[in-house]
Amino acid sequence: MGMKAGFFWLGFLLACILASTSADETLNLWPMPVSVNHGLQTHCLRKNFxxxxxGSKYADGSGILKDGFSRLLDVIDVSRAADKLTNFNNFPMLLGLHVIISSxxxxxxxxxDESYKLSVPGNGNPNYAQLEAQTVYGALHGLQTFSQLCHLNLETRIIEVRPTPCTIEDQPRFSYRGLLIDTSRHYLPLRTIKSVIDAMAYSKLNVLHWHIVDSQSFPLEIxxxxxxxxxxxxxxxxxxxxxxxxxVRYAQRRGINVLAEFDVPGHAMSWGKGYPSLWPSPNCSEPLDVxxxxxxxxxxxxxxxxKRVFKFRFVHLGGDEVKTDCWVTTPRVGRWLSKKGMNKSDAYKYFVLQVQKIALSHGYEVINWEETxxxxxxxxxxxxxxxxxxDNSVPEKVVAAGLRCIISNQDKWYLDHMDQSWRDFYTNEPLSNITDPTQKKLVIGGEVCMWGEYVDGSDIQQTIWPRAAAAAERLWTSYDKLAKDPEQVIGRLAHFRxxxxQRGIAAAPLLGYGRAVPTEPGSCYKQ
Structure with missing residues (x-):
């Protein structure tokens, strides 16, 4: 074989290897989509993309899609791109994004339905990328994915889209992908909550669990x-x-439901500041007077x-950590228990079931903590x-009883546990020890919990991120696409962090544990 022929075949072999490289190794997408096929080209965006x-059935009367597209242009830094593309190196140009929504x-x-299909064409003519979705909320997820394909080249001032051609088909693994925030232990300003919602949208989480009130404070107008x-x-x-x-409106326009919680009958001492008769006695203020x-x-x-504000199907009624001693040590309540033939355990059950009935009468379905x-x-x-x-064994018992379950085990998905690294969040599998296909469907998803004792507006974002994003991929990406070893995703997650x-979310470095700080000078991508 001659030298020229040898170089030809070596080049051909390298091209084949590159062409067959998995999406995980060449795409910095987070969370990883279900299916990705791509080439090795680069497109560029026209300034007025x-x-x-x-062809879309969705008329966008409320402007959700238009606003989502405007946010896309903002996060990919269109304003920093050159007004005229004089240095685009013959890259094929994208004129815009054609969005087709069926509903x-x-x-x-x-x-x-949160599924979508995103396609970037491969020919060299000016063209449109195409995004197809059943609903506008699937389209919003597609916009998030497209934003991660875009890269501003500051030498040429060109926004490059790579790698192309590219076809991505995607849908979530679980329908409930939650993040809890707690505004009782520390008040969170509205702008802070909105910033958390923005980061949730970037990560494809879709339920903001708002733990509004607790023993310490009752900040919501009723x-x-x-x-x-x-x-x-x-x-x-x-x-x-x-x-x-x-x-609720801000979250809804980003495809995120708001789950409201008030936790009863425990965790409710603050209620009696305005209505002392809700306490069993002035000296025994919790749980609420049954x-x-x-x-x-x-x-x-x-x-x-x-019901006038929180339109999500579910309401959270708490029910955890109920210490019932006040009921038996307060004579008036004790006499009531005796008259009803109840002990304090009976009263706990009575209270929870009564509140469930009230919630159901308002059209809500109910979420309760596992103690119930x-x-x-x-x-x-x-x-x-x-x-x-x-208890990590509870989910399999819940689904065996025919009830639905959300996974939030504190040893893996509690963000206030600073000794838990992003690896713990990534490897936590919601369906562990559940093998029956029917029972698997009853696990509707999972939730990471940012309890508020040690966070407020000053440090909440770096405590949540990037660990919550690690859990977000576990909840979004199909099981067969998830990395078995978290070290395989560290580059992608560092890039997402x-x-x-860059988008204004104060996500902490991956190195270390919760709320870590940079250890030394260096690139963001190495921390």
Missing amino acids: ALKTE SSDELQYGV PSFPKLWNGAYSASERYTMVDAAEI SNEFTFQVINGILSDF FNNFGKQLSPKTVVQNWL CLLN
Whole structure:
């Protein structure tokens, strides 16, 4: 074989190797899509890259798609690109993105179709990339993925799209992919909550679990019982119902549902600041007074007001860590228990089931923490979703009983545990030890929890990210595409962490554990 022929075949072999390289190794996408096929070319974006919607059934009367496209242009730094592409090196040019949505509805609810197909053409003519989705919310996910294909080349001032041609087909593994924030332990400003929502959208999480009130404070306005927010830390650390509606609207326009929680009968001392009769006694303020009908009237009023704002199918009623001693040590409540023939365990069950009935009467389905299932599981409403956090064996028991389950085990998915690294979050498998296909379907997803004792507006983002993003890939990406060894994804996750930083999200370095800091000078991608 001659030298020229040898070089030819060597070049051909290298081309074949590159062409067959897996998407995991060549694409910095997070979370990894279900299916990716791509070449090795580069396209460039025209400065006035446009949105095209011909053929779409979705009219976008509310502007959700238009706003999503505007956010796309913002995060890919179109404003920094050259006005005229004089140095595009003969890259094929993309004139815009053609979005075709099959459904005319923009109702956001649990189980909405979030699938999409994204295609970037391979020919050299000016052309459009194409995004197809059943719903506008699938299209929003497609926009997020497209944004990660775009790279601003600061030498040429060209926004490059690579690698192309590219076809991505994608859909989530789980329909519930949540993040809990806690505004009782520390008040979070509205801008902070919106920033968290932005980062959730970048990561393809779709449920903001808003743990609004707890023992320490009651910051939310309840029009039916206006003294409840007397339990806020201060007059300025409060949310009006208009504020709450704005958070719901802001999240909905990014494809994120808001799950509202008030935790009863425990974790509710702050309620009595405005209505002391909700306490069993002035000296014994928790749990809420089970013997007082007024307690259930207040809960009914809260749920009535919630229904006007929080449109998600579910409401979270807590039910965890209930210490019932107040009920038996308060003589008045003790006499009520005796009259009803109840002990304190019976009263705990009575309270939880009564509140469930009230929520169901308002059209909600119910989420409760796992203690309710552990104590009286078979008597919970069939419309109950059990949120696991304590015992890793509970999920298989929940689904075996025919109830739905959300995984939030504290040894892996609690963000306030600073000793847990992103690797713990990535490797936590929601379907561990559940093998029956029917029972697997009852695990509707998972949730990472940012409890608020040690976070506020100053440090919440770097405590959440990038660890929550590691869990987001576990919840979005099909099981067969997930890395068996988390070290295989460290480059992609580091790239995504830097992308979050560039977008204004204060995600911490991967090195170290929760809320880590850079260890020395160096590139973002090496931290």
